[in-house]
Amino acid sequence: MALVPMVEYADAPPEVKAVYDEIMRARGSDWVNNFWKVLAHDPANLRRMWDNVKQVMAPGALDPLVKEMIYVAVSATNNCEYCTYSHTASARKKGMTDAMLGELLAVVGLANETNRLANGYRIDVDAAFRPDA
Amino acid sequence: MALVPMVEYADAPPEVKAVYDEIMRARGSDWVNNFWKVLAHDPANLRRMWDNVKQVMAPGALDPLVKEMIYVAVSATNNCEYCTYSHTASARKKGMTDAMLGELLAVVGLANETNRLANGYRIDVDAAFRPDA
Amino acid sequence: MALVPMVEYADAPPEVKAVYDEIMRARGSDWVNNFWKVLAHDPANLRRMWDNVKQVMAPGALDPLVKEMIYVAVSATNNCEYCTYSHTASARKKGMTDAMLGELLAVVGLANETNRLANGYRIDVDAAFRPDA
Amino acid sequence: MALVPMVEYADAPPEVKAVYDEIMRARGSDWVNNFWKVLAHDPANLRRMWDNVKQVMAPGALDPLVKEMIYVAVSATNNCEYCTYSHTASARKKGMTDAMLGELLAVVGLANETNRLANGYRIDVDAAFRPDA
Amino acid sequence: MALVPMVEYADAPPEVKAVYDEIMRARGSDWVNNFWKVLAHDPANLRRMWDNVKQVMAPGALDPLVKEMIYVAVSATNNCEYCTYSHTASARKKGMTDAMLGELLAVVGLANETNRLANGYRIDVDAAFRPDA
Amino acid sequence: MALVPMVEYADAPPEVKAVYDEIMRARGSDWVNNFWKVLAHDPANLRRMWDNVKQVMAPGALDPLVKEMIYVAVSATNNCEYCTYSHTASARKKGMTDAMLGELLAVVGLANETNRLANGYRIDVDAAFRPDA
Numbered sequence: 001m002a003l004v005p006m007v008e009y010a011d012a013p014p015e016v017k018a019v020y021d022e023i024m025r026a027r028g029s030d031w032v033n034n035f036w037k038v039l040a041h042d043p044a045n046l047r048r049m050w051d052n053v054k055q056v057m058a059p060g061a062l063d064p065l066v067k068e069m070i071y072v073a074v075s076a077t078n079n080c081e082y083c084t085y086s087h088t089a090s091a092r093k094k095g096m097t098d099a100m101l102g103e104l105l106a107v108v109g110l111a112n113e114t115n116r117l118a119n120g121y122r123i124d125v126d127a128a129f130r131p132d133a
Numbered sequence: 134m135a136l137v138p139m140v141e142y143a144d145a146p147p148e149v150k151a152v153y154d155e156i157m158r159a160r161g162s163d164w165v166n167n168f169w170k171v172l173a174h175d176p177a178n179l180r181r182m183w184d185n186v187k188q189v190m191a192p193g194a195l196d197p198l199v200k201e202m203i204y205v206a207v208s209a210t211n212n213c214e215y216c217t218y219s220h221t222a223s224a225r226k227k228g229m230t231d232a233m234l235g236e237l238l239a240v241v242g243l244a245n246e247t248n249r250l251a252n253g254y255r256i257d258v259d260a261a262f263r264p265d266a
Numbered sequence: 267m268a269l270v271p272m273v274e275y276a277d278a279p280p281e282v283k284a285v286y287d288e289i290m291r292a293r294g295s296d297w298v299n300n301f302w303k304v305l306a307h308d309p310a311n312l313r314r315m316w317d318n319v320k321q322v323m324a325p326g327a328l329d330p331l332v333k334e335m336i337y338v339a340v341s342a343t344n345n346c347e348y349c350t351y352s353h354t355a356s357a358r359k360k361g362m363t364d365a366m367l368g369e370l371l372a373v374v375g376l377a378n379e380t381n382r383l384a385n386g387y388r389i390d391v392d393a394a395f396r397p398d399a
Numbered sequence: 400m401a402l403v404p405m406v407e408y409a410d411a412p413p414e415v416k417a418v419y420d421e422i423m424r425a426r427g428s429d430w431v432n433n434f435w436k437v438l439a440h441d442p443a444n445l446r447r448m449w450d451n452v453k454q455v456m457a458p459g460a461l462d463p464l465v466k467e468m469i470y471v472a473v474s475a476t477n478n479c480e481y482c483t484y485s486h487t488a489s490a491r492k493k494g495m496t497d498a499m500l501g502e503l504l505a506v507v508g509l510a511n512e513t514n515r516l517a518n519g520y521r522i523d524v525d526a527a528f529r530p531d532a
Numbered sequence: 533m534a535l536v537p538m539v540e541y542a543d544a545p546p547e548v549k550a551v552y553d554e555i556m557r558a559r560g561s562d563w564v565n566n567f568w569k570v571l572a573h574d575p576a577n578l579r580r581m582w583d584n585v586k587q588v589m590a591p592g593a594l595d596p597l598v599k600e601m602i603y604v605a606v607s608a609t610n611n612c613e614y615c616t617y618s619h620t621a622s623a624r625k626k627g628m629t630d631a632m633l634g635e636l637l638a639v640v641g642l643a644n645e646t647n648r649l650a651n652g653y654r655i656d657v658d659a660a661f662r663p664d665a
Numbered sequence: 666m667a668l669v670p671m672v673e674y675a676d677a678p679p680e681v682k683a684v685y686d687e688i689m690r691a692r693g694s695d696w697v698n699n700f701w702k703v704l705a706h707d708p709a710n711l712r713r714m715w716d717n718v719k720q721v722m723a724p725g726a727l728d729p730l731v732k733e734m735i736y737v738a739v740s741a742t743n744n745c746e747y748c749t750y751s752h753t754a755s756a757r758k759k760g761m762t763d764a765m766l767g768e769l770l771a772v773v774g775l776a777n778e779t780n781r782l783a784n785g786y787r788i789d790v791d792a793a794f795r796p797d798a
Binding site for chain 2: 001002003004031033034035038039049052053056057060061062066067069070071073074075077078080081082083085086087088089097099100102103104106107108110111112113114115117118119120121122123124125126128129130
């Protein structure tokens with residue numbers, strides 16, 4: 001159960017309603033998920049985080065599905081239950097199949113393993129990998 | 134400095150040389166990076182890890198560049214200096230530009246932020262995000 | 267469900283009862299929370315951890331509310347459900363409002379984001395930030 | 400060495416110069432630290448991150464020194480060398496003494512310890528700590 | 533609830549059944565735990581992970597109980613609920629008592645504390661601890 | 666470079682000298698490592714941490730070498746450079762060979778991998794692994 005009460009649309013002040021409306025319009029949906037309803041107890045932070053998500057997740061040099069999969073990779077590494085479920089759901093909507101999810105998590109697992117081998121053995125970075133090589 | 138000495142090609146036993154040869158052939162290069170030269174102190178683990186990397190990073194439902202970028206995302210999240218440098222170098226070889234790297238790290242940063250907001254506020258997962266929804 | 271059974275006051279050996287009594291006296295309460303009842307299966311570690319908490323969380327150069335908020339910041343970063351709930355409850359008792367919690371978690375989120383940008387880009391520390399600058 | 404070149408003031412496009420000017424004005428200084436000079440390779444992200452820092456770190460329900468100390472607590476937990484040095488320097492400017500730093504890191508250490516005891520033993524959250532208690 | 537459906541023995545393709553049979557034979561049991569039934573949605577990864585576990589956890593320079601306890605130490609540090617429960621159960625089967633678990637988690641907690649003190653204070657490694665000392 | 670100056674034996678107040686003497690006696694050595702010399706800027710915390718280390722790392726249900734290896738496992742997982750070097754050195758003094766270190770880090774790597782597979786797929790814990798099973 002969240003540490004602060006969720007703000008429902010009917011009870012929301014105008015600046016919160018405005019963000020909720022943007023979220024629903026952007027997603028073509030008629031509901032707002034719990035993440036935003038919890039953040040809404042602090043309207044300035046709600047606005048800030050939504051603007052961040054909009055800007056960072058917009059199509060650009062990377063396509064939105066790749067961005068969602070990177071989001072899942074980070075969330076699985078950090079063990080964020082909420083973000084793993086919500087961004088997997090988003091990635092599936094954008095076309096991620098079970099096979100893609102399987103490969104994504106296999107890379108996440110392997111990277112977590114080799115990260116610890118490299119850190120644990122204290123391996124020196126090869127000069128050829130440095131950006132000025 | 135690594136916790137165990139690195140095994141150079143000239144001094145390597147045959148089963149280590151065999152892995153080194155495979156690595157160089159797979160990459161079309163004439164050298165082996167420090168990660169493998171450290172693992173080589175334990176030849177069975179060297180073979181095991183190389184076979185894992187080959188299998189997991191092969192083209193499949195995800196293309197190799199996306200896999201490298203997921204690798205970078207995990208390595209940046211875990212603060213693995215070695216893996217961040219080496220997999221960024223690999224991703225660049227496969228076509229990652231500075232603009233793509235910028236967007237990749239922006240997603241990594243944002244996901245690390247919202248992971249803590251979701252975990253810190255202890256936000257309940259919406260039923261609609263559950264796989265049986 | 268915890269990996270070892272909890273030790274209730276009525277069943278506790280004298281050295282465990284002594285710690286429980288100190289905890290309740292220090293908090294002006296008539297119950298002991300699960301954390302201590304689990305640690306009590308190993309009385310020497312129970313005593314050690316309680317003495318650590320008493321010493322570290324006592325008023326000093328930092329006031330107890332700031333210390334509780336730092337505790338929440340670490341617990342949210344590490345995703346410790348137990349510690350997030352229990353230290354948020356303690357911080358509220360000491361005066362933390364919803365607005366303070368909102369700002370605290372906003373800093374936690376932002377720090378987790380910029381930590382990964384700094385580590386992910388492998389940014390060199392400015393000489394001016396070194397303690398001998 | 401950073402993965403992308405740093406953008407110096409003299410070579411910066413106008414939208415980057417504008418952010419650099421704001422940073423220096425806000426800090427009453429005549430230089431910009433490496434974090435921003437690396438982010439500047441992607442001007443939209445530079446602007447986004449600076450706006451986030453300004454908003455989140457501004458005085459509010461928590462005072463700026465407490466916010467800096469929370470930043471240090473998260474950075475020490477995540478092992479971000481850059482952020483630990485830079486935010487410790489900022490906290491000292493705002494009045495943090497060695498004694499305060501010592502107590503801050505003692506709390507960080509203890510919280511990291513009890514986080515693992517609570518997670519490792521899988522201790523159930525007491526009903527009294529739930530927000531609806 | 534897992535992100536992909538579990539594959540039960542009766543519905544499993546032959547290459548999955550073969551791994552399940554190996555797992556049950558190796559453990560002298562008549563059931564397969566959820567970890568493998570989830571991985572089985574991607575048979576090549578199921579085979580890969582089982583082969584890794586067999587090789588890494590086999591008796592060698594370290595005995596299997598020590599290996600299980602190291603597994604628990606990592607899982608408690610990372611807050612993996614599944615792995616903490618499953619590897620604690622395995623360690624108990626191999627002889628881990630409550631007293632051993634208590635000491636194991638005490639070391640895990642202490643190491644997590646001193647890791648942050650060393651990283652937070654940015655303490656330089658003594659020359660005497662370097663492998664070439 | 667550490668955030669606070671190190672306290673050398675010659676300049677240490679009596680309560681710090683007393684801890685330094687205990688450390689050297691316990692290790693049969695004639696020097697004190699940087700970790701303690703940094704903590705010494707806050708004598709009460711120096712005493713507290715040394716008493717913790719003495720109690721937790723003493724022989725008990727687990728032997729000291731196993732405890733050192735668990736320490737290395739946690740430090741490699743958390744990427745603590747200082748603790749990885751210092752506790753590997755301690756473990757070698759107590760008898761850890763290169764082969765044992767290789768197996769230890771192989772388990773650490775594998776556990777970090779499967780921790781993310783279990784968390785990433787959100788796998789439900791089998792009832793048989795619960796302590797009341």
